[in-house]
Amino acid sequence: MHAWPASEVPALPGQGRDLRIHDTATGGLVTLDPGPVARIYVCGITPYDATHMGHAATYNAFDLVQRVWLDTKRQVHYVQNVTDVDDPLLERAVRDGVDWTALAEQETALFREDMTALRMLPPRHYIGAVEAIPGIVPLVERLRDAGAAYELEGDTYFSVEADPHFGGVSHLDAAAMRLLSAERGGDPDRPGKKNPLDPMLWMAAREGEPSWDGGTLGRGRPGWHIECVAIALDHLGMGFDVQGGGSDLAFPHHEMGASHAQALTGEFPMAKAYVHAGMVGLDGEKMSKSKGNLVFVSQLRREGVDPAAIRLTLLAHHYRSDWEWTDQVLQDALARLDRWRAAVSRPDGPSAEALVEQIREALANDLDSPAALEAVDRWAALQQESGGTDMGAPGVVSRAVDALLGVAL
Known part of the structure; x- marks a missing residue:
């Protein structure tokens, strides 16, 4: 499966800072120091329905992680999966009277288009x-064979x-885990299981x-968690730097995936940091396919909304916060976006060196994109009020906003 084309990331003078980011597993900030x-x-x-604002917010967060790392002159090995066979996909295909493979291909293609429009950097392996x-x-x-799995009525x-x-x-208790398991694709009440x-x-x-x-398992299809484990171990190995996703994946998906990998390898941990993005709501509820309260990137694009403005909407909220989509x-x-574009369209302006460092510092501090936007706002306001004499400043700002925030001015 192929990903989407990569937008060029401008090179900036100087070098970025190592990323401090919130790790769900430890409950606090950790400083990542990859090789x-x-x-x-x-x-x-x-x-089976892509790409709503909840998706976009999540992938925006981890696009920022990549951009911070690239600014430190590292390479990034980014892997992403597509769960192109699962109950929700099959159920939607039956509901709509379409072939499930055609539905998966159609929605994956639309997802690629949305990611391209939003200037999300693609994974190396998709x-x-x-x-x-x-x-x-x-x-x-x-x-x-190692005794870490068992058969129940043909299922493993x-x-x-x-x-x-x-x-x-x-770090949830058993009661909370059981409740979330039932809500998020598990079957804790199935008789015969060793543990619910x-x-x-x-x-x-x-x-x-x-x-x-x-093979010896018989005909069937994979569970949700082992899918990601197999792909991650194959392409990244154990102890990779960040396992990412929405906060609703912390349990059961990332919890179970970590246990699968750790039982398979005898190594710990699967990932050095488990990083989770907040949920986007609409009309007082989490935006989700099951509720049908969705705002789609493709819909906004069809209405003529500039993808850069969609991205700025995402960046205006801290990646870990839950927030509400509104007009x-x-x-x-x-x-x-209009103010920024007007500011960088002028031939000169205030020096941009301090601004680049402010953006870098904000993003290195747990991806504080709202603080980064405020720094650019201050530069644009100063440009509007008093101008400046630095002929290269608008270009530097434009490249910095593109390289670090993924917004083309």
Whole structure:
């Protein structure tokens, strides 16, 4: 599966700062110090309806992570998956009377278009669940053969007790885990499981549903968590720098994925930091496909909204905060974009050296994009009020905003 084209990232004078970011597993800020190649895995979409503002906010957060690392002169090895076979996708295809593979291809193509328009840097590896199945099956067999998995009526489950570190990502109690498991794709009430929280690794073939050769597991399809584990281990290995996604993935998805990987390898941790973006709401509720309260990037683009303004709307909110989409936040972003473009269109202006460092410092401080925007606002206001004599300043600002914030002026 191919990703989307990369926009050019301008080179800036000087060098960026190492990133301090909130780690869900430790509950506090950690300073990331990757080697020459920083490694990041971000969980991708289930392509039955893409791309709403919740998606966009999440991928914007981890695009900023990449840009901070690139500014430190590191390379970035970014991996993202596509869950192109799963219950929600199959259910939507049945509802709409379409082939599930065609639906997945259509929505994945639209996601690529949205990511391109928003200037999100693409992953080096963009892997679908279906194409990962040949690598998933041996991992499930290894877990089963090691006693970390068991069969129940043809399905194969992971035993959470096989990982002594289980619970170390989300730090939830058993009651909260059970509740979230039921809400987020698990089956804690299924009779016969060793532990209600045990997640499925391999689902035996069901009549009328797609299935693949699972070797000694029999025909079926992979569970949600093992999909990401197989892709991450194959392309990044253990101990990669950041595991990213929305805050609703901390449990069960990232918790279970970490336990799968740790039980498979005997190593800890799977990722050095677990980083989670906040939820975007609409009309007082979290924006989600199940609720149908969605604002789509593609819809806004069709209405003629500048993608740069959409991105500025996202950047105006700290990545970890939960926030509400309104017409006003978009109008504020459009006005900001106009002010910035007017400022950099002038032939000279106030010196931009301090501004570049302020943007760098804000982003290095747990991706504080609102503070970065405020710094650019101050420069643009000074440009409007008194101008300046630095002939290169507008160009420096334009390149810095592009390189560090992903906004083309």
